[in-house]
Amino acid sequence: MAFCSPSLTDGDLEFYMRLPNPNYNYNQQLTDSDYVFVVNETNLPVVLLLGWAGCQDKYLAKYSAIYEDKGLITIRYTAPINCLFWKRHEMKNLGEKLVKLLLELNFENHPIIVHLFSNGGAFLYQHLSMALKKTEKPVQITGVIFDSAPGERRVRTMFKAISAIIGGNIFYNISMSLIMTIFICTIWLFETVTIKFNSGKTLPSDPIGNLKDETFLWPQHFIYSKADELIPYTDIEKFAEERKKRGVDVTELCFEDSPHVKHFSWYKEEYTNSVISFLKKCLSLKSNFYKTADTKK
The missing domain is CATH 3.40.50.1820 (Alpha/Beta hydrolase fold, catalytic domain)
Known part of the structure; x- marks a missing residue:
């Protein structure tokens, strides 16, 4: 090839x-x-x-x-x-x-x-x-x-996905995965509130809802x-x-x-x-x- x-x-x-x-x-x-x-x-x-x-x-x-x-x-x-x-x-x-x-x-x-x-x-x-x-x-x-x-989209799924990506030491993995999950969920919440109040349309980052x-x-x-x-x-x-x-x-x-x-x-x-x-x-x-x-x- x-x-x-x-x-x-x-x-x-x-x-x-x-x-x-x-x-x-x-x-x-x-x-x-x-x-x-x-x-x-x-x-x-x-x-x-x-x-x-x-x-x-x-x-x-x-x-x-x-x-x-x-x-x-x-x-x-x-x-x-x-x-x-x-x-x-x-x-x-x-x-x-x-x-x-x-x-x-x-x-x-x-x-x-x-x-x-x-x-x-x-x-x-x-x-x-x-x-x-x-x-x-x-x-x-x-x-x-x-x-x-x-x-x-689920919080548990997000945590597991981030954990799989980070890998490494279990204590470092859990702490960093938790921090990133909280951060990303905060973004999700902001997106949800903003989009629902502005247009009521499906979230742009929701594959199932859109596809x-x-x-x-x-x-x-x-x-x-x-x-x-x-x-x-x-x-x-x-x-x-x-x-x-x-x-x-x-x-x-x-x-x-x-x-x-x-x-x-x-x-x-x-x-x-x-x-x-x-x-x-x-x-x-x-x-x-x-x-x-x-x-x-």
Whole structure:
């Protein structure tokens, strides 16, 4: 595979991208019935992977390898922690930059699959979706994969997420996690009061509240676990049901015992089959999913 080193767009958008080997033989997939899907070699599918809060690229790269092994283009990006927690107003700008990046790379005519992880990835996707509504040149999103997301905003969930990111000595971890949780909850409270009094609209940093009403109708695939201690599986199932009611083609893969964002490491073969099957379905559908519930009526 040809590797593109970390790049900077507009000064602060660092991403990793892999392009397939120019000599990759796409016909070789025809010998493997589990992974057969037809691609246009002129406009190869692009998989945009959005990492969880605090995700290191070496971990996200394990997921992108699923698609790279099939000769697809991958882009990996994780929003900075400060943008996800206390500078959330900057997420809007990141969503717009991701759309700009796809256009600058001339990927507007390529089918694009978004593969996101946890609420960090869902929050970023929320702003990507908002940016797509305003772009003059459509980007051909054909499907979205939700891994361990989305979940309701909870203080307990926030504390556990921060604790996992900080790591280290248990006493230092607990004290710092508690301080940061209190600080972020104070910001949440301020946002809640300000927005509710001014407009009464859904909070901009609430992925479930915003994404359940997303107007784009491309297929969505949910991968989650009943053993997830960070985001309850009932949150995801409730969200998936809401999307079904809006006419979205929804599929789900639920595990019994895998931890948060570790379904792939626990069930590699089943996970891989699931995402490739979803990708195959999205590429085979002839419908243009770059339309909204409003235009469908």
